Amino acid sequence: MSSRSRTPSERSPLLTSAAALQSYDAPESDSPPIPQSPDEFTPRDKTSKADLAWVLAGLWSAVFLGALDGTIVATLLAPIGSYFHESNRSSYIGTSYLLSVCCFTPLYGRLSDILGRKGAMLLALSLFGFGTLLCGLAPSMDALIAARAIAGMGGGGVMTVSSVAVTDLIPLRQRGLYQGMTNILFGLGAGLGGPLGGWLNDSFGWRSAFLLQMPILLFSFILVTAKVNIKLPAEIESQPIRAKLQRIDGFGSLTLVLTVGSLLLGLSLKSTEELPWSHPVIWGLLASSAVWCALFVMVESRWAMYPVMPLRLVKQRTPLAVSLSNFFGSVAAFSMLYNVPLYFSAVRMNSSTGAGLHLLPHSVAISTGSVFAGWVMRRTGRLYTLTLVSCAMTVVAASMVAAWDDDTAAWHLWLDIVPQGLGMASVITTTLIAMIASVVKEDLAVATGITYLFRTTGQVLGVSLSGALLQAVLTSKLRERITGPDAFKIIESIRHSTNVIPELSPELQRAAVHSYADALRVVFICQAVCNFLCLLCCLPIQENPLPGSHEEQEAHYRKRQNSQSSCASDETLA
Known part of the structure; x- marks a missing residue:
């Protein structure tokens, strides 16, 4: 390893000791030595264990609600279709949500770097909550389908931003255990959604299954607002809102949404409507997906300053x-x-x-x-x-x-x-x-x-x-x-x-x-x-090594950054 790979970059935190960096200078191989680090998790300097618990409660309650909502709605498709006398279109309630989730999920990764973890999570919760409220008040099947699409715009961000925020707070070596806890809550929400949705429909009507989600959403919103205070890099934190918003890859986001949306909509219509592959709607959607995909690749590789999906x-x-x-x-x-x-x-x-x-x-x-x-x-x-x-x-x-x-x-x-x-x-x-x-x-x-x-x-x-x-x-x-x-x-x-x-x-x-x-x-x-x-x-x-503490994790990221910078310099010289 070259000596320059050990040198902290200008963006390295000043408080991280050189000893921590040297102790974690593991060779880059497919079978790295196990880091010698304490197994117990030590919270970030300004995050106490109590605050960490509240942060996780806010993030994980949103994950739980997202899983609960999915199976509740699956249970209510038949009652909703019967209520509006449009049972033949009830599958679109689920399809519109899933399409929206797939299209908007990748956007939140970049948004969380621009708006911050708190800002991106609050945006996701706001869209999910607004869409869910509209579902409970929907006057028609068309309005309900549109409301589920709005809810999906936020639902796509809940899991992504939650995962990113937990990664910021938990060292990688403990991260898998916390991901397991997240999956338990997700599974619990998915398991409870079916029977809860059926009971609410039988007792209070299908609208109550949407409206009664609002207290959990409010709880999560308040906790995220009060407790999630993860700092972005100083150069981003100091920028005004307008400058931050200009970092959003608008055209890249649009072409990505149209690429994924056209593909999934074409395949969903082929399955749900039983249309032949030769039908103009099916092949038209698949062809448009290919065109938008080509545009997306061009935008991300040539024009976008901050691409939503760096190729x-x-x-x-x-x-x-x-x-x-x-x-x-x-x-x-x-x-x-x-x-x-x-x-x-x-x-x-x-x-x-x-x-x-x-x-x-x-x-x-x-x-x-x-x-x-x-x-x-x-x-x-x-x-x-x-x-x-x-x-x-x-x-x-x-x-x-x-x-x-x-x-x-x-x-x-x-x-x-x-x-x-x-x-x-x-x-x-x-x-x-x-x-x-x-x-x-x-x-x-x-x-x-x-x-x-x-x-x-x-x-x-x-x-x-x-x-x-x-x-x-x-x-x-x-x-x-x-x-x-x-x-x-x-x-x-x-x-x-x-x-x-x-x-x-x-x-x-x-x-x-x-x-x-x-x-x-x-x-x-x-x-x-x-x-x-x-x-x-x-x-x-x-x-790759899995750091067991935040000091080791910072050293790991700096080492990888320096390694990539070194490779880029070598390629330039060559």
């Missing part, structure tokens, strides 16, 4: 590997989440309650896997081997699920999905830490936003593409097995609702069950392929 980050080895692994892993995870209950409803003909109960071990595994991954990283300071083992678990789980048939033992049906939950929760946690450890401090927020962009895009595509594949194979199999004058009507009724299967004659029932089993097996095989691609994408991830 130099995506070109780097670890950020690219993390982004792709999160994408493929999320595609597989959400396809599994939506299609396993369908298997028990359509193939095993269980009740909706029974089908949902089969996801309970998976939900427990998600919380357990995330916390376990955080604990391992805290104890060892390493994540590479843990990441690969976790990915391998998801491949095994998807393969076992794809092998389900009439002779599969009952215990397999309950437990085969567990390695998927354990493995994917661990992968999501370790890859986030790998991303944070691989970039310089100035890119931390943007890199986190990129991670969540690939993750949320994979989630939406996992649901949309698996649904389109399922329907394509199911329709083909049903047409092979069901013929006659009423075949078309019977096939359509089977495709649109599994509730009709028990009411069919034994012969038609057998044809429907076998067709669903064949279609779901194809989907499960594709899930295994996506998990395997996730494993391949994790192979290039570099093992």
Whole structure:
């Protein structure tokens, strides 16, 4: 290592000791030594443990509410559709929110560097709260769909800014454990949302499910306002608001939103409206997505002074590997989440309650896997081997699920999905830490936003593409097995609702069950392929040191900054 890599840059904090820097001058290799640091977390100088608890309460209550809201709304789609007499459009309530989340998630990484963590979080909470309030007061289905899109503009920022703020406060070696706690709260909110939404609808009407979220939002808003005081670099803090706003990459943000929005809208319409690929709306949206993507790349690489997604980050080895692994892993995870209950409803003909109960071990595994991954990283300071083992678990789980048939033992049906939950929760946690450890401090927020962009895009595509594949194979199999004058009507009724299967004659029932089993097996095989691609994408991830204290973390970021500056200087000289 050159001597200049040890020299602090002009932006280095003056209070960090040289001893701390030298003690953490680890060699850059794929297997760095474990940092010798205390395991106990020491809060930042001006953040007491009590203040830290209040900050986390404000951030995590927003994360909890975001998860709660998602499953509450999923439960209320049927009652809302019936209320407005537009059940055929009720799916757009969920689609508009997810599209908005995917489009606006990456913007908050840059916004948190411009407006500050507090400013970006308050913006996200304001949009989410305003949209949720409008949902509770919506006079029509169109107004409700628009309100959910507004709520999604804020919902996309809650997880991103919360993650960035926690990273500012917690050293990397402890960060995974705190991410596990975040995932537990997220899982708790998602688990409670369904029954709570149903109870509120039955007791007070569906509007109450939106309006009663406002007290939690207000609680989170007040805590973030009072307690989140994370300082930005001095050169940004001293700028007036107008100068800060000029740092926003407006054209880059617009082209990114249009790229992601056109792609996801085209695929969602293909799935929900069952339109052919040759339909002008479908290919038009996909073509426009490609055009906007090309413009986005040009803007980010040539014109933007402060790009919303610096392409130099995506070109780097670890950020690219993390982004792709999160994408493929999320595609597989959400396809599994939506299609396993369908298997028990359509193939095993269980009740909706029974089908949902089969996801309970998976939900427990998600919380357990995330916390376990955080604990391992805290104890060892390493994540590479843990990441690969976790990915391998998801491949095994998807393969076992794809092998389900009439002779599969009952215990397999309950437990085969567990390695998927354990493995994917661990992968999501370790890859986030790998991303944070691989970039310089100035890119931390943007890199986190990129991670969540690939993750949320994979989630939406996992649901949309698996649904389109399922329907394509199911329709083909049903047409092979069901013929006659009423075949078309019977096939359509089977495709649109599994509730009709028990009411069919034994012969038609057998044809429907076998067709669903064949279609779901194809989907499960594709899930295994996506998990395997996730494993391949994790192979290039570099093992970076995980600092155990803020002093070591500052030294780590300065060392990486100096290393990149050195490489840039060498390239210029060459």
